[in-house]
Amino acid sequence: MAASKELFKGLEQALSKEGEKLVKLFKGVALFKIDGQDFLLDLKNGSGKLYFDGSSGSGAPKADVTLTMSDDVFVKLASGKLQPQMAFIQGKLKIQGNIALSMKLTPVLKAAQPKASL
Amino acid sequence: MEGALRDFVQGGGNVCDAAAASSSAAGRFASQFLAGKGYDSAAQGQQPLNAPPIPFAMGPNQPFNPLNEAERIGNAPTVAPGSMPLQARRAMEDAWAGAASTRSPAGANWHEEFHRHGPGVGPSGPLQQQPLRGPATADALPMPVHAEPFRCLNGPLRGFFRGDFADAFSAASDGQVAMAVQGVAQLLGSQGVGKLRRRADILARQVFAERETVEPSHRNFVDQRSFVDRQVNELMSALRMKEGVMPAAGQQHQAVPWSQISQDLGRRAQEAHMRVAGGMGPRPWMHEQQSLPCQVPPVGAAEMEVPQNQKAEERAGGQQQASKNSSEVEQDLLDHTRALEETMATSDEPKFRQSKFLNFVSKMNTGELKIVDEELVEGQQERPAMMPRRDEAWASEFEEKLNMGGEWASDFENFNARPDVSWAEDFAKGAGPSTIPDEWASEFAEHYASAAPDSLKQQDRSYDVSNSNPFESTENPFELGQELYKNGLLSEAALAFEAAIGKDMHVAESWRMLGMVHAENDDDKQAIAAMVNAHAADPTNLDILLDLGVSHTNELETHEALNYMRQWISQHPEYKNAVALSSYEVNVAETINLFDSIGRSNPQDANVFTALGVLYNLSKEYGKAEVAFRHALSLQQDNHSLWNKLGATQANSSNSKEAVKAYQHALNLKPNYVRAWSNMGIGFSNQGLYKESIPYYVRALSMNANAEPLWGYLKIAMACTGALEHLHLVNERNIGALKTNFGL
Numbered sequence: 001m002a003a004s005k006e007l008f009k010g011l012e013q014a015l016s017k018e019g020e021k022l023v024k025l026f027k028g029v030a031l032f033k034i035d036g037q038d039f040l041l042d043l044k045n046g047s048g049k050l051y052f053d054g055s056s057g058s059g060a061p062k063a064d065v066t067l068t069m070s071d072d073v074f075v076k077l078a079s080g081k082l083q084p085q086m087a088f089i090q091g092k093l094k095i096q097g098n099i100a101l102s103m104k105l106t107p108v109l110k111a112a113q114p115k116a117s118l
Numbered sequence: 119m120e121g122a123l124r125d126f127v128q129g130g131g132n133v134c135d136a137a138a139a140s141s142s143a144a145g146r147f148a149s150q151f152l153a154g155k156g157y158d159s160a161a162q163g164q165q166p167l168n169a170p171p172i173p174f175a176m177g178p179n180q181p182f183n184p185l186n187e188a189e190r191i192g193n194a195p196t197v198a199p200g201s202m203p204l205q206a207r208r209a210m211e212d213a214w215a216g217a218a219s220t221r222s223p224a225g226a227n228w229h230e231e232f233h234r235h236g237p238g239v240g241p242s243g244p245l246q247q248q249p250l251r252g253p254a255t256a257d258a259l260p261m262p263v264h265a266e267p268f269r270c271l272n273g274p275l276r277g278f279f280r281g282d283f284a285d286a287f288s289a290a291s292d293g294q295v296a297m298a299v300q301g302v303a304q305l306l307g308s309q310g311v312g313k314l315r316r317r318a319d320i321l322a323r324q325v326f327a328e329r330e331t332v333e334p335s336h337r338n339f340v341d342q343r344s345f346v347d348r349q350v351n352e353l354m355s356a357l358r359m360k361e362g363v364m365p366a367a368g369q370q371h372q373a374v375p376w377s378q379i380s381q382d383l384g385r386r387a388q389e390a391h392m393r394v395a396g397g398m399g400p401r402p403w404m405h406e407q408q409s410l411p412c413q414v415p416p417v418g419a420a421e422m423e424v425p426q427n428q429k430a431e432e433r434a435g436g437q438q439q440a441s442k443n444s445s446e447v448e449q450d451l452l453d454h455t456r457a458l459e460e461t462m463a464t465s466d467e468p469k470f471r472q473s474k475f476l477n478f479v480s481k482m483n484t485g486e487l488k489i490v491d492e493e494l495v496e497g498q499q500e501r502p503a504m505m506p507r508r509d510e511a512w513a514s515e516f517e518e519k520l521n522m523g524g525e526w527a528s529d530f531e532n533f534n535a536r537p538d539v540s541w542a543e544d545f546a547k548g549a550g551p552s553t554i555p556d557e558w559a560s561e562f563a564e565h566y567a568s569a570a571p572d573s574l575k576q577q578d579r580s581y582d583v584s585n586s587n588p589f590e591s592t593e594n595p596f597e598l599g600q601e602l603y604k605n606g607l608l609s610e611a612a613l614a615f616e617a618a619i620g621k622d623m624h625v626a627e628s629w630r631m632l633g634m635v636h637a638e639n640d641d642d643k644q645a646i647a648a649m650v651n652a653h654a655a656d657p658t659n660l661d662i663l664l665d666l667g668v669s670h671t672n673e674l675e676t677h678e679a680l681n682y683m684r685q686w687i688s689q690h691p692e693y694k695n696a697v698a699l700s701s702y703e704v705n706v707a708e709t710i711n712l713f714d715s716i717g718r719s720n721p722q723d724a725n726v727f728t729a730l731g732v733l734y735n736l737s738k739e740y741g742k743a744e745v746a747f748r749h750a751l752s753l754q755q756d757n758h759s760l761w762n763k764l765g766a767t768q769a770n771s772s773n774s775k776e777a778v779k780a781y782q783h784a785l786n787l788k789p790n791y792v793r794a795w796s797n798m799g800i801g802f803s804n805q806g807l808y809k810e811s812i813p814y815y816v817r818a819l820s821m822n823a824n825a826e827p828l829w830g831y832l833k834i835a836m837a838c839t840g841a842l843e844h845l846h847l848v849n850e851r852n853i854g855a856l857k858t859n860f861g862l
Contacts, residue, residue: 002845003837010834013827017674075838079806113804114831116766116777116797117640117672118732 004034004074005052007112011041012050014112019047026108028101031063035071043108065097067105078109581647589617596623599631606790608639609822626655630662633669638759639822640793642669658689664729668763671732679736680709683729687712692720706737717746724753724760731763740771758787762794765801774801792822799831808835816856823853 015022026043040051040060051060069077073092076082084105087093095102589595592614599614615632619625629652636645649666656662663686670679681704688694696719697712713730720726727750734743747764754760765780778801784794799814815832818825833848847855 002842003834003840006830006834006837010830013830076806079804079808079838081806114800114827115672115674116769116800117642117793118668118735118763118766 002071004032004037004039004071007074007078008032008039008041008050008052010114011109011112015048015050018111022108022111023048025111026101026104028064028098028104029061030101030105031066032074033066033068034074063097065095065099065101067102068094068096077105078112080106080110080113581651582644583616583620584613587613587617587620589614590620592617594623595621596628599628603631603635606788608635608790608792609824611635612639626652626659626662629655630659630665633662633665637665637669638788638791638793640796640818640825640828641822642672644824645669646673660686660689660725663689664725667729668732671736676706676736677704679732680704680706683709683713683733686729687716693726706733709733710737721749722753724750724757727753728760728763731767735767735770740767743767744771756787758784758791758794761787762791762797765794766797769797769801769804772804774805777801790821792818792825795821796825796828796831799828799835803831803835808838811835812839812841813860813862816853816860817862820853820857820862823851 023043023046029044030041032039032041038051038053040063042049042051042061044061044064069087069092073082073087077084077087077093082092084093084102088095088102093102589598592598595614595617599611599618602608602611602614612632612635615628615635618628619632629648633645633648633652636642636648646666646669649662649669652659652662653666663682666682667679667686670676670682684699684704687697688699693716697715699712710730710733713726713733717723717726717730727746731743731746731750734740734746744764744767747760747767751757751760751764761780761784765777765784767777768774768780769777778798781794781798781801784791785798788794795814795818799811799818802808802811802814812832812835815828815835819828819832829848829851833845836842836845836848844856844859847859
């Protein structure tokens with residue numbers, strides 16, 4: 001879980017720079033349930049927002065899709081080593097709600113990766 | 119004019135429409151650009167029925183459009199510019215007549231609009247003089263799939279902007295007109311500027327696209343640009359009515375801008391008259407659309423059926439009617455132009471005060487120029503000597519139009535026969551500044567935030583000077599700083615340069631070096647802050663501008679990056695005159711084109727290709743960026759920063775393996791190049807090789823602990839490799855312990 005939390009912190013950093021772009025890309029709210037902890041990623045409003053306390057936080061929007069997985073699966077997803085589709089087929093990833101939205105996860109996670117500087 | 123401008127800015131009409139009419143890629147781009155913007159006019163409170171039955175915001179899957187297709191066929195390279203095989207056109211029109219009856223109102227209105235605006239069938243187009251050509255290619259054309267283009271510019275000035283002023287918006291050398299019109303937008307409140315600019319840009323693209331079909335040889339961007347320049351220059355000289363610039367009767371193509379403008383102004387006058395004399399209550403657009411198809415026969419059909427003399431009568435009648443009301447019209451026009459002139463003349467912007475547009479407007483006010491009937495003429499009292507010449511030109515133009523058919527006549531008839539006065543509603547809608555919709559304001563705010571963020575973002579961009587500087591008492595910190603930089607002690611060099619700045623030594627150069635040191639130290643925020651100061655101290659230094667462009671690119675701040683890259687051109691002694699810089703087309707593609715054309719003629723200038731590579735990174739065309747950087751590297755093989763740029767480009771295009779090699783080159787040249795170290799770590803991380811990335815992050819942080827993002831990356835890498843026992847070292851920022859733990 002520790003890794004996921006750090007990755008989400010990285011994602012939060014990316015939101016501050018490219019939030020609007022990611023919102024345009026994703027247009028939805030995703031709830032990640034990773035080893036019992038909830039991360040709510042709002043890529044529907046404004047320039048995006050991350051709720052580290054999940055859906056219980058005040059003012060948090062309703063999730064369009066809920067993704068349940070383990071920490072190491074999320075690490076693999078985030079680094080692009082594992083595709084969400086594949087994880088889903090293998091049963092490592094459970095999806096509730098708007099499945100189509102989960103297919104857009106890869107580009108979002110990719111955009112959240114650190115960029116090399118010129 | 120004011121009302122029209124406001125409509126234009128507010129999107130009283132729909133720019134999507136304009137884009138949809140285009141058959142070219144640029145037009146499609148425009149529509150894509152606007153896709154999802156929805157149908158502005160519906161939001162503007164117009165009748166919902168006004169919306170076309172079929173959505174037209176087209177993506178790449180553009181529905182087949184017979185008109186466009188026929189136009190494309192008609193404009194095959196063998197055909198004279200702007201022409202269309204008559205038979206094809208006839209067949210097309212038949213199809214459209216059918217469309218008008220089955221799909222009215224929108225379809226028919228489309229048709230009418232097309233004839234009013236289409237480049238090949240404009241009043242001065244040489245269409246009618248084209249012989250029959252080839253078999254009817256339009257036989258197979260299906261029914262129209264969508265309708266309603268070109269209602270982009272509502273209100274009286276619709277046409278005025280449609281034609282060559284739209285070109286003027288984007289025309290580089292004649293940015294003054296754009297200045298003028300943009301300034302007019304200030305009349306409407308500052309909110310207008312952003313949106314106007316964007317709409318004008320789209321509009322200009324549209325016109326580019328139209329012209330492209332007119333002159334197939336002008337496909338190249340630069341040529342196209344110069345073509346538009348020519349058009350604008352022509353227009354401007356025509357407006358000033360200089361001797362010898364009047365379009366000759368035989369040169370229809372060149373005559374386009376002038377005659378279009380004059381006709382549009384004439385239409386404007388008529389509309390003004392309608393407002394004064396009409397007296398009818400405003401009616402929604404819907405009625406107009408319904409009434410048009412039944413009263414106005416398709417122009418093409420009319421031209422085939424109506425005998426020439428009859429059309430002449432129509433025109434003559436129209437002139438009489440128009441001149442009857444000319445005094446009212448004149449007064450009305452004068453009111454508008456005076457207000458315009460006042461605003462423009464008192465503007466703070468000198469460019470604006472001296473603009474040709476203002477010149478034109480004040481001439482209208484003094485009576486030097488007048489709009490009589492459909493023509494823009496010079497006032498008699500001012501220059502009587504000019505009149506015979508004018509008459510001649512006018513006569514020939516009259517004849518020309520006579521020969522060309524009844525487009526004008528039916529247009530005019532349509533105007534008079536039309537029972538409604540929808541323009542009045544248009545005008546009323548735009549009459550008060552208070553009617554600016556909220557949506558507009560928010561859009562402006564959004565646009566402003568993205569377009570002119572310097573003032574907003576740079577509040578937290580002041581340079582953070584280190585608290586304790588060991589070099590404060592050094593005799594010559596500038597020299598020391600250079601020495602330290604040479605030896606690769608970047609953080610120390612930064613301190614030395616800060617001390618030098620504190621002592622007012624070589625301020626510009628010290629700031630520049632400081633910026634460069636911070637960039638190499640992987641701290642773009644500080645680099646930008648330092649470079650901004652350097653730029654202030656030496657605004658003409660090209661290296662500073664280029665570095666600023668690079669740093670802003672790294673921070674994903676496109677607008678600023680472009681701004682500095684363009685300044686680089688405008689400050690360059692050789693290149694500033696080589697290309698036309700427009701302040702109204704600040705977009706990546708256009709800037710890339712500028713650098714590309716410079717690069718073609720100066721293949722030995724590594725800086726140009728460096729800039730080009732950076733720009734391609736902005737546009738995410740990493741392949742091209744790589745080519746540019748490789749070319750630059752062929753000129754400067756031992757430039758460590760170029761190797762790093764090449765590596766970063768490859769890494770960002772998911773080719774981290776190659777990137778690592780390039781970084782290695784950079785590090786061989788400059789072992790303490792923090793940026794390359796951290797990029798190396800990022801390269802491994804992005805491949806999921808977190809374990810491999812950790813030593814690089816630690817190495818980079820050991821040289822510059824201030825590289826804030828790296829701490830986060832390191833944390834991620836550690837968490838992802840499960841090295842949780844070291845995580846507390848990161849939180850404590852204990853570099854020493856980290857180094858020993860990771861064998862450095």
